[in-house]
Amino acid sequence: MEFEKILYDPVIGKLVTAFVLTLFIISISRFIRSRITRVTKDIDLRYRLRKIVTIASYLIVIFVLSIVFSDKLGGLTVALGVAGAGIAFALQEVIASIAGWLAVSLSNFYRVGDRVQLGGNVGDVIDIGILRTTLMECRQWVDGDQYTGRIVRVANSFVFKDSVINYSADFPFLWDEIKLPIRYGSDVELTRNIINQAANEIIGPHVPQAQQHWNRMLDKYRIENANVHPMIFMVANDNWLEFSLRYVVDYQARRITKDKLFTKIYNDITNTNGKVQLASATFELTAAPQFNISLNKS
DSSP: OOOHHTOOOHHHHHHHHHHHHHHHHHHHHHHHHHHHHHHHHOHHHHHHHHHHHHHHHHHHHHHHHHHHHHHHHHHHHHHHHHHHHHHHHHHHHHHHHHHHHHHHHHHSSTTOEEEETTTTTTEEEEOSSSSSSEEEEOTTTTTTEEEEEEEEEEEEGGGGSSHHHHSSSSOOOOEEEEEEOOOOSSHHHHHHHHHHHHHHHGGGGGGHHHHHHHHHHHHOOOOOOOOOOOOEEEEEEEOOOOEEEEEEEEETTTHHHHHHHHHHHHHHHHHTTTTTTTTOOOOOOOOOOOOOOOOOOO
């Protein structure tokens, strides 16, 4: 009798119903996500579809539970109202993170795939959750903006507390520079031609695309019309002539681009047969002073 009483209890029935329906919805969601992973080849589309399915499943579960327990919700209103202030204070960081997630999702702070700096953390955004943003970390002990291999999770509430630096939002290029010390007496015009030729060969093909993105920036923001073409500058200092090459580069290709530029320029300078020479901090003794030494014989 006691077992039958428990079995036919309406509350128990609602709990069982809620559990079965929740389990069914989660199973369907996992099946759909697994199918998306197998069928969809585009990484960005696959990520977005999986996110949509996950969020939709959460909403469906909440909707189903509200229907199952609809007759019990009325009595909870007063209790929830009393506990609301305490819950809001205890979970203020969680609430701020959810608000941050909404701000990130509805605004243009960053998207999955963007390279951002959140505080002292620099990396590519690989996931935006309700509470945290996940980054594949760059820099730290690794030069050239390349991955360290560490996963960094930052609370979404960060967007309300500090600046968000986005390397790839509207203009997926960066201005970068390389500097070359050239010995005094070298052929200056030949040096400029060597650097210019390397820039045109390696940077030139990317300039039209950078110009298109910069034109969109001009339409969107109050900003000066900066030059995206490679530029060469020379400064004479106490030790050598310093040539600087300023250029735009894809935010993911800084290191490889520098390697190509230095390799090309170095090889071309080597082929000048001494007309252009790289300088270094090595000190050369060009003339020795005369010393008069007298020896007294005792």
